[in-house]
Amino acid sequence: MDNNIKMDRRSFLKKAAVGVAAVSVSCVGLTYVGTIQPEIEQPRYTGEIMNTNKRILVTYATRAGSTAEVADFISKQLVQQGFSVDLQPVKQVSDLSGYQAVVMGSPIRMGKWVGEANQFLQNNNDVLSKKPTAAFTVCMPQIEDHQQAFDGYLTQIKAYHTPNEAAFFLGKMALEKLSFLDRFISKTLKAKDEDLRDWEKIGAWAQALPNKLSLN
Ligand SMILES: Cc1cc2nc3c(=O)[nH]c(=O)nc-3n(C[C@H](O)[C@H](O)[C@H](O)COP(=O)(O)O)c2cc1C
Structure with missing residues (x-):
């Protein structure tokens, strides 16, 4: 019973970590995409x-x-x-x-x-x-x-x-x-x-x- 609870907790933490990582990567990706600037002429x-x-x-x-x-x-x-x-x-x-x-x-x-x-x-x-x-x-x-x-x-x-x-x-x-x-x-x-x-x-x-x- 105790072991089951430990396993559940461990797999929950694993899944949570994967979830947080996925959300973080998506956020960084979206932020990056959001800052892409259209090409602007810069005369020289x-x-x-x-x-x-x-x-x-x-x-x-x-x-x-x-x-x-x-x-x-x-x-x-x-x-x-x-x-x-x-x-x-x-x-x-x-x-x-x-x-x-x-x-x-x-x-x-x-x-x-x-x-x-x-x-x-x-x-x-x-x-x-x-x-x-x-x-x-x-x-x-x-x-x-x-x-x-x-x-x-x-x-x-x-x-x-x-x-x-x-x-x-x-x-x-x-x-x-x-x-x-x-x-x-x-x-x-x-x-x-x-x-x-x-x-x-x-x-x-x-x-x-x-x-x-x-x-x-
Ligand atoms: C996201 C953003 C933030 C701006 N913040 C300010 C500001 O804080 N104060 C201001 O006087 N003008 C602000 N402006 C207006 C710009 O200074 C103005 O549009 C300027 O002509 C932009 O020059 P650029 O076309 O060379 O980038 C802002 C414009 C944008 C798009």
Whole structure:
């Protein structure tokens, strides 16, 4: 009788362990599947201007592509002003020497610049602190007082690096470009497809950058 109870208990524990393991593997698998991101274009190019030694790095992180498009737009504005510009995703930047200035951008996710953008600031703060730098943030604050949100984002950025110039631009929500999990979170927050980017404002900021960073 005792033996039977022991056997039952043992086989119950075995089955429970197999069950827990199966559920854990399924959860990890589902979480992984939920975070798979649709392919997003991440432009990288050099806008070369002859007869200038003024070279600017414009680097960015993006999840759904809208910050990449803003970075591309800023780069082209700087090229038009006579600067040679390298546009690169932050993960691909290997060397900051040779740049007169660095312009960096990231979207906000859950109140912060995204991981690789913060990592870039943290890893390169020593070098960045010796050059003029500008940071642009693409975001869609949920609170009415946008300035309050921007102030919070700037405080977060400054934990890693203090840029000479910082700007905040309203961004874009494109649900089809999000992972399943991000789309789920966004829909829960009643987010809908919209593009609030103000290209005139972004253009004016880019036009004013060389003066603000004393590059002229
Ligand atoms: C899952 C998720 C979380 C977000 N969290 C914030 C946030 O905390 N604050 C904010 O201002 N914007 C937030 N946004 C809005 C994005 O910053 C905005 O859509 C931006 O344009 C995205 O840039 P990207 O297209 O380069 O990824 C969030 C967007 C998503 C999809």
